[in-house]
Amino acid sequence: MSYSVIDIAKECKAKIIGRQDNFIKYISADSRSIANYKECLFFAIKGKNLDGHNYINELIEKGVLCFIISDTNFIVEKSNLTFIIVDNVVEAMQQIAAMHRHRFNIKLIAVTGSNGKTIVKEWLSFLLGNRFNVTRSPRSFNSQIGVPLSVWEINDRTQIAVIEAGISEPGEMQKLQAIINPDIGILTNIGDAHQKYFKNFQEKANEKLKLFKSSKTIIFNSEDNYIVDAINHENINAELVNWSYNKNSVIVIDDVTEFDKKSKITVTYISKKFELIIPFVGAAWVENAISCLGALIALGENPAEYLELFSKLPTVAMRMEVLNGIMGCRIINDSYNSDFQALSTSLEQLVSQSGDRDRLVIVSDILQSAKPDHVLYRELSDLLRSKRIDNIIGVGKAISANKSYFSGNTRFFDDTDSLIKSGILLKLADKAILLKGARPFKFENIIKILQEKSHTTVFEINLNAIENNLNFYRQQVAKDTKIMVMVKAFSYGSGYYEIAHHLQYLKADYLAVAYTDEGVELRKSGINLPIMVMNPDVESFNLMCDNSLEPELYSLEIFEAFANYTNTYLTSKYPVHLKFDTGMHRLGFLPQDIAVLSKSLKEAKNISIASVFTHLVGSENEDFDEFTHLQISLFNKMCDALNVNNLQKHVLNSSGILRFPEYHFNMVRLGIGLYGIAFDPEQKLEQTGVFKTKISQIRKLKKGQTVSYNRSGKVNRDSTIATLPVGYADGVNRKLGNGNWKMFVMGNYVPTVGDVCMDMCMIDVTDLNVKVGDEVIIIGGTADIVKMANVLNTIPYEILTNIGQRVKRVYVKE
Numbered sequence: 001m002s003y004s005v006i007d008i009a010k011e012c013k014a015k016i017i018g019r020q021d022n023f024i025k026y027i028s029a030d031s032r033s034i035a036n037y038k039e040c041l042f043f044a045i046k047g048k049n050l051d052g053h054n055y056i057n058e059l060i061e062k063g064v065l066c067f068i069i070s071d072t073n074f075i076v077e078k079s080n081l082t083f084i085i086v087d088n089v090v091e092a093m094q095q096i097a098a099m100h101r102h103r104f105n106i107k108l109i110a111v112t113g114s115n116g117k118t119i120v121k122e123w124l125s126f127l128l129g130n131r132f133n134v135t136r137s138p139r140s141f142n143s144q145i146g147v148p149l150s151v152w153e154i155n156d157r158t159q160i161a162v163i164e165a166g167i168s169e170p171g172e173m174q175k176l177q178a179i180i181n182p183d184i185g186i187l188t189n190i191g192d193a194h195q196k197y198f199k200n201f202q203e204k205a206n207e208k209l210k211l212f213k214s215s216k217t218i219i220f221n222s223e224d225n226y227i228v229d230a231i232n233h234e235n236i237n238a239e240l241v242n243w244s245y246n247k248n249s250v251i252v253i254d255d256v257t258e259f260d261k262k263s264k265i266t267v268t269y270i271s272k273k274f275e276l277i278i279p280f281v282g283a284a285w286v287e288n289a290i291s292c293l294g295a296l297i298a299l300g301e302n303p304a305e306y307l308e309l310f311s312k313l314p315t316v317a318m319r320m321e322v323l324n325g326i327m328g329c330r331i332i333n334d335s336y337n338s339d340f341q342a343l344s345t346s347l348e349q350l351v352s353q354s355g356d357r358d359r360l361v362i363v364s365d366i367l368q369s370a371k372p373d374h375v376l377y378r379e380l381s382d383l384l385r386s387k388r389i390d391n392i393i394g395v396g397k398a399i400s401a402n403k404s405y406f407s408g409n410t411r412f413f414d415d416t417d418s419l420i421k422s423g424i425l426l427k428l429a430d431k432a433i434l435l436k437g438a439r440p441f442k443f444e445n446i447i448k449i450l451q452e453k454s455h456t457t458v459f460e461i462n463l464n465a466i467e468n469n470l471n472f473y474r475q476q477v478a479k480d481t482k483i484m485v486m487v488k489a490f491s492y493g494s495g496y497y498e499i500a501h502h503l504q505y506l507k508a509d510y511l512a513v514a515y516t517d518e519g520v521e522l523r524k525s526g527i528n529l530p531i532m533v534m535n536p537d538v539e540s541f542n543l544m545c546d547n548s549l550e551p552e553l554y555s556l557e558i559f560e561a562f563a564n565y566t567n568t569y570l571t572s573k574y575p576v577h578l579k580f581d582t583g584m585h586r587l588g589f590l591p592q593d594i595a596v597l598s599k600s601l602k603e604a605k606n607i608s609i610a611s612v613f614t615h616l617v618g619s620e621n622e623d624f625d626e627f628t629h630l631q632i633s634l635f636n637k638m639c640d641a642l643n644v645n646n647l648q649k650h651v652l653n654s655s656g657i658l659r660f661p662e663y664h665f666n667m668v669r670l671g672i673g674l675y676g677i678a679f680d681p682e683q684k685l686e687q688t689g690v691f692k693t694k695i696s697q698i699r700k701l702k703k704g705q706t707v708s709y710n711r712s713g714k715v716n717r718d719s720t721i722a723t724l725p726v727g728y729a730d731g732v733n734r735k736l737g738n739g740n741w742k743m744f745v746m747g748n749y750v751p752t753v754g755d756v757c758m759d760m761c762m763i764d765v766t767d768l769n770v771k772v773g774d775e776v777i778i779i780g781g782t783a784d785i786v787k788m789a790n791v792l793n794t795i796p797y798e799i800l801t802n803i804g805q806r807v808k809r810v811y812v813k814e
Helices: 005-011 052-062 089-101 117-128 146-151 173-180 201-212 225-233 283-298 303-310 340-354 373-386 397-401 416-422 444-450 463-476 488-492 496-505 516-524 538-546 556-569 591-603 622-642 654-659 782-791 796-801
Strands: 015-018 026-028 040-043 066-069 082-085 107-112 134-136 160-164 184-187 217-221 239-244 251-259 262-269 272-278 320-324 330-333 358-364 391-395 409-413 431-436 458-462 482-486 510-513 531-533 549-553 574-580 607-614 667-670 689-694 697-701 719-724 742-745 748-753 761-764 775-779 808-813
Touching: 005 015, 005 082, 005 089, 026 089, 026 146, 040 052, 040 089, 052 066, 052 748, 066 089, 089 146, 089 173, 107 117, 107 173, 107 201, 107 283, 117 134, 117 160, 117 283, 117 303, 146 160, 146 173, 173 201, 184 201, 184 283, 201 225, 217 225, 217 283, 239 283, 251 283, 262 283, 272 283, 272 303, 283 303, 330 340, 330 444, 340 358, 340 373, 340 431, 340 496, 373 397, 391 397, 391 416, 397 409, 409 416, 416 444, 431 444, 458 463, 463 482, 463 496, 463 654, 463 667, 463 808, 482 488, 488 496, 488 796, 496 516, 496 808, 510 516, 516 531, 516 538, 516 549, 538 549, 538 556, 549 556, 556 574, 556 591, 556 607, 574 622, 591 622, 607 622, 654 667, 775 782, 782 796
Parallel strands: 026 040, 040 066, 066 082, 107 160, 107 184, 134 160, 184 217, 217 239, 239 251, 330 431, 358 391, 358 431, 391 409, 458 808, 482 510, 482 667, 510 531, 531 549, 549 574, 574 607
Antiparallel strands: 015 082, 251 262, 262 272, 320 330, 320 808, 458 689, 689 775, 697 719, 719 761, 742 748, 742 775, 748 761
């Protein structure tokens, strides 16, 4: 839905400066996340650390035309630009989002509570997404800024919206209620999180209930007295779908049984009993599932029709960094807070990333809990013991005073400095280490010691974006259609082990690598998913089979060689993938090979077909659509001629998944789409990587002096030149020198100067107040990758895979 800037200004009672006939469809407060610049309205929010006004010039250069600002000093006088002037940019965003919300007559579910909001929101979207077009809050967009951005996602196709709302102090929820105005409300629980500005739990419960003052239905735990009292206090007049472990609720949890990392929940609803099986264990997961069940009931859905989906509920992301550490260690940095309720999820991430390494938890005093210390740390000890973790380092006076509750290999220190001075961090080797610490304990100083040292250039990969992109493609295919994810070529530059472990954690169906040694390394790191090897060779057959890697067989010669190997060395059938050449003319069986292949399959006693596939030459290009259909028609004929029943077939890559849903077959192959590259700008993919570095040195040059080899960069004025520790060995192509590429520094794009060197390059920072150590963005997201590919007359694949392996990969997760 489009809005005129006049409508926008009218809604927030604001003044317009500049063009008054512009229209907008999108809103953003983050200059890095804008997908459609021309139709975006940018909100220049002044925060504690960043001022959005500083990014206006960058965005104008990218094509943004419309801005809401509070500082008129940043107005740029160009005939095509619109500036809407307000006193408070955040309030203006909220008003405009409320206007947008009221344009849609849809069912809207709001989720709030101290813990579990994001999980319930994501699970509900998963459950309902099989029947309805669901719009949900991105990630954990639940704040005074996040909620307006979430509500703006509602569109003409939305049938149900699921919006997450969070607060940190009194007076905030009323603002969110005016934006969301939910029909159905879910209050997960009242706990320690964000307790600082509330007198007590009851005050916080009362505040949260304000979100549902106009709701028709509320789902909650009737055994939570804070919630019950808040409902009475706020005079809520709504249908109450409550749940509990006793007999006096609408939904009664009769029994919970744990088995094989799953929970079987026996539930009674209106005198009917049924069982939910969820792939998680623990009370929090059970209660989140019941909240989802209550929402289904409130919507009038039949719970029995969703039982299979409950058994497939996905994992949900958390905020963290995964880093390579010294002496073979892997670090999971979740030291953003020490919230006890979130620790269980952090421990799951530790398990998923540990592989064969011993696990160690370094945890500080827990500062966000109202429980007595002796109760809190006994519960912490029980939690760690339940996860089979007995390597523990405790930091803080409170946890140290309660060290008697902890058993195993434990050490305790009053503060972080004492831990560092002890020297034990330098002795850690081959461990997976979870850091869970409150901010006052400055666990970043521990990170500096444990993190593997490298130069200051990094490629930062957002694991949340990886997950969201995977889930986007999952929504495009049937629930029984598998997804094979490409992790070849260093996972398109994003890193083998961490991406593979994350995909395993997200329960991907298959992985694919180019060569056997890539698959072997993944097996060594603890990956147990099925892995297809796309370029096997005869010399590596023993390695493949020893590591349960499945070869792609593409010719009669390699098929015969592998059949002979399996007949000689194996005693049972081994899975293989057959590739058909339908037009790529690179690798694959040709149509005239099928008769011989069919006979050979019958004679090969130790080979079974895992899948049959082909490679499309131009699925992203509509000019080749006729050829694509011809390819798939030929593929189907070849499959029929093979004369094998129940073949698992796959033909589509990232773009093909979206453009040819009729050809999803049993499986699809997800490659560059996972990493945020979309061939259609309407695709809602998220950027996954930021390539950045820091300034090494700054020089003042006089007019006429030159920079770099061959005096290639001549300055035509007195200039300030910054040297960066990144060059063509790291992925900055030599053709990007001499002004052919601009990098982002302090809110401004600045050009390269002179030739790009092997390990360094230079940029012109004249007129900017920069200093050594300031951050420089080389590639800031999907748009930059595509733009760089165009500059170099290549494709985004090459840009990503050329980022050198000596560039440190840093993984972040919210």
